[in-house]
Amino acid sequence: MFATAAIERRVAVGFLIVLIGVIVIGGITLLSAHQLTTNNALVVHTLDVLNELENLLIIAIDAENGHRGYVITGSQEFLEPYNIAVAGLETQLDRIDAMTSDNPSQQSRAEDLRSLFVQRMDILRQTIELRDEQGADAAIRRVATGEGKALGDQIRTLIADMEAEENALLVQRSADAESSSRFAVVLTLFLVGGLLALLTAVYVVIQRDSRSRRRAEIVLQDARNYAESIVNTVRHPLLVLSEDLRVRTANRAFYDTFQTSAAQTEGRYLYELGGKEWDIGPLRALLTDILPHNTPLEDFEVEADFFQIGRRVMLLDARRLYREGNHTTQLLLAVEDVTDRKQAEAQIRQLNHDLEARAQHLEQANKELEAFSYTVSHDLRAPLRAIDGFSRILIEDFAPSLDASAQRYLGIVQQNALQMGALIDDLLAFSRLNRQSMRKQPVDLAKLAHEVIDALKSEVEGEGADHQVEFVVGDLPVCEADPALLRQVFSNLFSNAVKYSRKRDHAVITVGCVNDTNDVNDANTANGSNGKQPVIYVKDNGVGFDMRYASNLFGVFQRLHRAEDYEGTGVGLATVQRIVQRHGGRIWAEAEPDKGATFYFTLAENGENADHDGNGGTT
Amino acid sequence: MSFQGNVEILLVEDNPNDLELALHALKKHNLANNIQIARDGVEALDFLFGEGSFEGRLVTDTPKVILLDLKLPRVNGIAVLERVKADPRTRNIPVVVLTSSREDPDVATCYKLGVNSYIVKPVDFEQFVKAVQQLGLYWLLLNQPPQV
Numbered sequence: 001m002f003a004t005a006a007i008e009r010r011v012a013v014g015f016l017i018v019l020i021g022v023i024v025i026g027g028i029t030l031l032s033a034h035q036l037t038t039n040n041a042l043v044v045h046t047l048d049v050l051n052e053l054e055n056l057l058i059i060a061i062d063a064e065n066g067h068r069g070y071v072i073t074g075s076q077e078f079l080e081p082y083n084i085a086v087a088g089l090e091t092q093l094d095r096i097d098a099m100t101s102d103n104p105s106q107q108s109r110a111e112d113l114r115s116l117f118v119q120r121m122d123i124l125r126q127t128i129e130l131r132d133e134q135g136a137d138a139a140i141r142r143v144a145t146g147e148g149k150a151l152g153d154q155i156r157t158l159i160a161d162m163e164a165e166e167n168a169l170l171v172q173r174s175a176d177a178e179s180s181s182r183f184a185v186v187l188t189l190f191l192v193g194g195l196l197a198l199l200t201a202v203y204v205v206i207q208r209d210s211r212s213r214r215r216a217e218i219v220l221q222d223a224r225n226y227a228e229s230i231v232n233t234v235r236h237p238l239l240v241l242s243e244d245l246r247v248r249t250a251n252r253a254f255y256d257t258f259q260t261s262a263a264q265t266e267g268r269y270l271y272e273l274g275g276k277e278w279d280i281g282p283l284r285a286l287l288t289d290i291l292p293h294n295t296p297l298e299d300f301e302v303e304a305d306f307f308q309i310g311r312r313v314m315l316l317d318a319r320r321l322y323r324e325g326n327h328t329t330q331l332l333l334a335v336e337d338v339t340d341r342k343q344a345e346a347q348i349r350q351l352n353h354d355l356e357a358r359a360q361h362l363e364q365a366n367k368e369l370e371a372f373s374y375t376v377s378h379d380l381r382a383p384l385r386a387i388d389g390f391s392r393i394l395i396e397d398f399a400p401s402l403d404a405s406a407q408r409y410l411g412i413v414q415q416n417a418l419q420m421g422a423l424i425d426d427l428l429a430f431s432r433l434n435r436q437s438m439r440k441q442p443v444d445l446a447k448l449a450h451e452v453i454d455a456l457k458s459e460v461e462g463e464g465a466d467h468q469v470e471f472v473v474g475d476l477p478v479c480e481a482d483p484a485l486l487r488q489v490f491s492n493l494f495s496n497a498v499k500y501s502r503k504r505d506h507a508v509i510t511v512g513c514v515n516d517t518n519d520v521n522d523a524n525t526a527n528g529s530n531g532k533q534p535v536i537y538v539k540d541n542g543v544g545f546d547m548r549y550a551s552n553l554f555g556v557f558q559r560l561h562r563a564e565d566y567e568g569t570g571v572g573l574a575t576v577q578r579i580v581q582r583h584g585g586r587i588w589a590e591a592e593p594d595k596g597a598t599f600y601f602t603l604a605e606n607g608e609n610a611d612h613d614g615n616g617g618t619t
Numbered sequence: 620m621s622f623q624g625n626v627e628i629l630l631v632e633d634n635p636n637d638l639e640l641a642l643h644a645l646k647k648h649n650l651a652n653n654i655q656i657a658r659d660g661v662e663a664l665d666f667l668f669g670e671g672s673f674e675g676r677l678v679t680d681t682p683k684v685i686l687l688d689l690k691l692p693r694v695n696g697i698a699v700l701e702r703v704k705a706d707p708r709t710r711n712i713p714v715v716v717l718t719s720s721r722e723d724p725d726v727a728t729c730y731k732l733g734v735n736s737y738i739v740k741p742v743d744f745e746q747f748v749k750a751v752q753q754l755g756l757y758w759l760l761l762n763q764p765p766q767v
Contacts, residue, residue, distance in 0.1 A: 378690050381719045381740075386636035389741040393643060425720060 011209065014202035021198055025191040032184030039177030046170040049099050049106075050163055056092050057159050059085040060117070064152060067124045071131050071139045082124070089117060106165055113158050120151040240321070241331040243291055245270045245284070248330060257337060259308040270333075274307030287318055291329055294320050301338075312339045370435070373428055380424060388417040419569075426571035430556065433578045438482045440583075445476035445536065448483065449511050452490040460498060467502055474512030477534045479603050485579045492572040493538040493599055499566055500597065501542030510539040539598040544591040553589055576601075627653035629682040631663040631699065632717065633691050640741040641686070641717075655682065660694025663687070664702060667709055678708050684754065686738070688717045689725050697728060704733045713754045 066082025069075070093114050100106035127148065131139035143149075231238055237254035239247055250265050258274060270287075271279035286297050297318035305311050315336040322329055391414040395407060402410070453471045460469060471494075479486075494509065501507035513534045545553075545560045552558040554577040557570040576599075580587045583603045591597035628650070632638040638656065645651045657663035663685075665671035669678050685703070689696035696716065703709045716729045716737040726737050736750040 378719050382634055382637065385640070385719070385741045389636070389640035389643075393640075428720065 011202070011206055014198075014205055018195065018198055018202060021191070021195045025188065025195065028187055028191065029184065032180060032187065035180045036177060036184065039173060039180055042173045043170060043177060045099070046166050046173060049096070049166045050170070052092065052096050052099060053159050053163050053166070056089075056096060056113075057156065059089055059092055060120075060152065060155055060159075063089070063121070063124060064148075067128055068143075071127060071136060071143065074131060074136060079128070082128075086121065089121065093117065100162075103165075103169075106162055109158055109162050109165075113155065113162075116151060116155050116158065120148065120155060123148045123151060237335040237337075239270070239331075239333040239335070241270055241287070241333055243329055243331075245287060245331070247273070254335070257309070257335070258306060275305070277304040277306050278302075280304075283316070287331060287333070290318055290320050290331060296320075312337055313342050314338065366435070369431070373431055376424060376428065381421060384417045384421050384424075388414050388421070391417070419567075423569045423571075426569045426575070427556075430571050430575050430578065433485075433575060433582070436485075438485065438582060440480045440482055442478050443481045443483045443486055444478050445486070445513075446473055448487060449473050449476060449490055452487060452494055456491070456494050456498060467505055467507060469498055469501070469507045469509065472508060472510040472512075474510065476511070476513050476536065479534070481583055481603055482579075485582070489576050489579050489601070490538075492576045496572060497538060497540035497542065497597075499542075499568070500544075500561075501540045503543065504541055508541050510537075512537055512539075533602050533604065535600050535602050537598050537600045539596065541596040544593050544595050544597045546593050547591060550589060550591070554587065625653055626655040626680075627683045629655045629657060629663065629666065629685045631657045631660070631686065631691065631696065632688045633658050634688070637688070637717075637740055644741075644747060659692045660696065660699045663691075663699050664694065667703065667712075668706075681709060681712050683713075684751070685712055685714045686717055687714055687734075688740075689723075689729070690719075697725065697732070700729060700732050700734060715750045715754070 062081040063085035066079055066085065069078030070082065072078075093110070097107070097110045097114070100110050123142075127139050127142050130142050231251045232253075234251060235253055237257045238251040239254060240249045242248050246267060246269050247265050250262065255261055255265070260274065265273060271284060280302060283300060283302065286300065289295055290297060297316060300316040300318075302314045302316060303311070304314075306314075315338045317334045317336075319332045320329060321332050391410045394402065395410050395414070399407060450473060453473070457469070457471075490511075494511075497509045498507070501509065513536050515534055543561075549560050552560065554573050555570075556574040558574070559568060559570040561568075577587050580601045580603070585602035585604055587599065587601040589597055589599045628645070630638070630641060632641060638658075642651055642654070642656075645654065655666060657666055661671070665673045666676065667678070667681075667685075669676035687696045687699060691699070700714060700716075703712060703714060710733075713735045714733075716726060716734050717740050718726055718737050719740050729737070736753045738746045738750050
């Protein structure tokens with residue numbers, strides 16, 4: 001992973017920096033040690049030079065003292081130090097010469113010293129020879145010239161100069177040595193400090209990295225556990241296959257479903273599992289195809305006799321899995337046992353098929369019913385027409401030859417034929433209601449009510465009614481409805497109201513609307529009404545009826561009054577109810593014998609016609 | 620089948636009772652003289668187009684009105700109506716459909732085909748008069764000069 005690589009690189013860089021730091025410190029320490037040694041060697045050398053200069057001075061003094069003693073005493077014994085000095089002088093001068101070879105000024109002084117010593121030794125030797133040849137006095141005179149002493153003084157001065165120079169050098173070199181050693185200490189301290197800081201930094205980085213790595217490992221482990229728990233919780237069997245379709249792992253659902261174990265599954269080829277029921281050519285080809293082309297396998301159906309569990313239908317889905325960790329490609333194979341679902345589907349298909357057959361049957365029955373209705377309307381009516389028509393001819397054309405009771409009987413025959421014709425008409429109209437398609441559109445109920453009332457009034461007047469009928473139309477909404485069907489509703493309800501109030505001297509028929517069904521004292525309103533949908537009512541002050549028989553009100557051919565009191569076929573209210581129901585509404589009534597009746601109806605269950613603020617007042 | 624040149628009403632009806640009742644209603648008002656009766660669709664068409672037993676009859680010698688029952692043997696009333704309304708020579712003859720019910724869905728079909736009016740059977744004279752009035756044939760059919 002990228003993060004790991006970054007951490008490793010950071011640690012490597014840190015260590016490299018520390019390594020370079022150590023090398024630099026080592027080099028600097030070595031260099032300063034070397035510098036220290038060099039400076040110390042120079043100090044020692046200077047001390048050596050000073051020492052040798054002292055020795056030279058001693059030689060000079062020994063030579064003079066020896067010579068002086070010999071001059072005074074003439075004793076060979078005194079000449080001994082002089083001889084030693086002369087013998088060592090040349091060597092000592094050479095030594096000093098060599099030792100000062102690095103210093104030009106000292107070198108030239110050394111040259112001068114050498115020539116001074118040559119002259120001085122010449123004088124000493126001449127004085128000694130003078131003592132030997134001419135005696136002490138001559139020699140003393142010679143000394144007394146001061147020539148020798150001057151040379152001796154010059155030598156001493158020169159040596160003192162050289163010593164002063166060397167002493168100055170000594171001071172200089174000591175200071176150099178000290179400063180370079182101090183510098184080395186400071187530098188070392190500084191570098192060690194830096195190194196420590198660097199090491200600390202590297203330590204912190206490593207520490208942090210290792211902590212984050214530990215955290216990453218925890219996350220990874222967590223993810224692995226999570227994935228594992230998912231895989232084991234999934235109710236579908238899952239298989240992880242290697243590239244050669246060998247089972248790497250399977251989940252619990254797989255073992256449960258196929259009633260097998262890890263031992264019988266892991267490491268085996270897919271097509272060798274169980275009773276080789278997985279050995280399906282096309283499946284193998286498809287699975288092999290997934291690896292190079294990454295084409296997912298979806299909904300591959302396998303129906304086979306599975307080892308242990310019998311004939312099942314399995315639905316397979318497969319995906320390629322690329323494992324970053326070890327750069328391998330694997331296959332995830334998900335299995336779903338759809339046997340039950342398939343069975344259920346087949347059952348549903350069968351049910352659908354049955355339903356379709358039944359629907360066809362029903363359609364057939366409907367068609368037969370229609371044909372039957374047609375037959376009824378045409379063929380059943382033909383004999384009725386004959387009965388009615390010829391009865392009428394008898395009454396109209398042969399009245400003189402018929403006595404009163406014969407005429408009355410013929411009248412009854414004719415009336416019954418007409419009644420049966422009306423029954424057939426109503427019944428046909430009622431049965432057609434269910435088949436007729438609805439054409440809903442906004443209908444102004446008030447306008448419709450007025451139209452129906454006008455038609456009814458002219459009819460009533462045509463019959464020469466002897467009682468007064470007053471219609472009151474309250475506020476009525478505009479509703480989504482089939483206008484022709486709704487006209488039928490009003491027509492039936494109004495003519496009923498007229499019919500059952502014709503014994504009133506002053507019949508009042510009110511049509512209106514209430515919005516709140518709670519205003520309406522009706523046992524049926526509790527279910528489904530939301531209290532906001534308009535409720536249309538038609539109220540009369542006629543004979544009413546006994547509420548005990550209200551349940552028969554809307555049944556076909558059900559009547560609450562005797563035919564000789566109020567004519568009718570018993571289809572009108574059934575038709576009204578059917579129309580209201582087809583609009584999604586309800587109808588109910590309340591009445592009391594001799595105190596009038598009120599019919600209520602709604603047109604839609606969900607109050608979609610609520611575009612009205614009607615408060616059903618009378619006008 | 621006998622026929623005269625001045626047929627005024629073609630009555631197409633197969634049911635003998637209905638036929639008799641219709642004729643009775645018309646006869647009572649002296650309208651039965653110039654009535655041609657056809658008992659099925661084929662006969663009606665033969666008469667109108669001068670075919671079959673009416674071979675040689677002029678198509679242009681049209682009746683003033685056709686009273687047409689819908690439920691007829693062989694060729695039904697709808698088919699007769701279609702042919703009459705499709706032919707330019709007969710298209711303008713007013714056709715009144717005789718129906719057994721006001722609710723008959725066939726009536727709507729007939730209106731689509733161009734029928735002019737309908738009468739609910741049995742054909743009583745009042746209804747016939749109403750239909751004739753609608754067609755504007757009133758004077759032509761009912762107020763004809765007294766028969767010589």
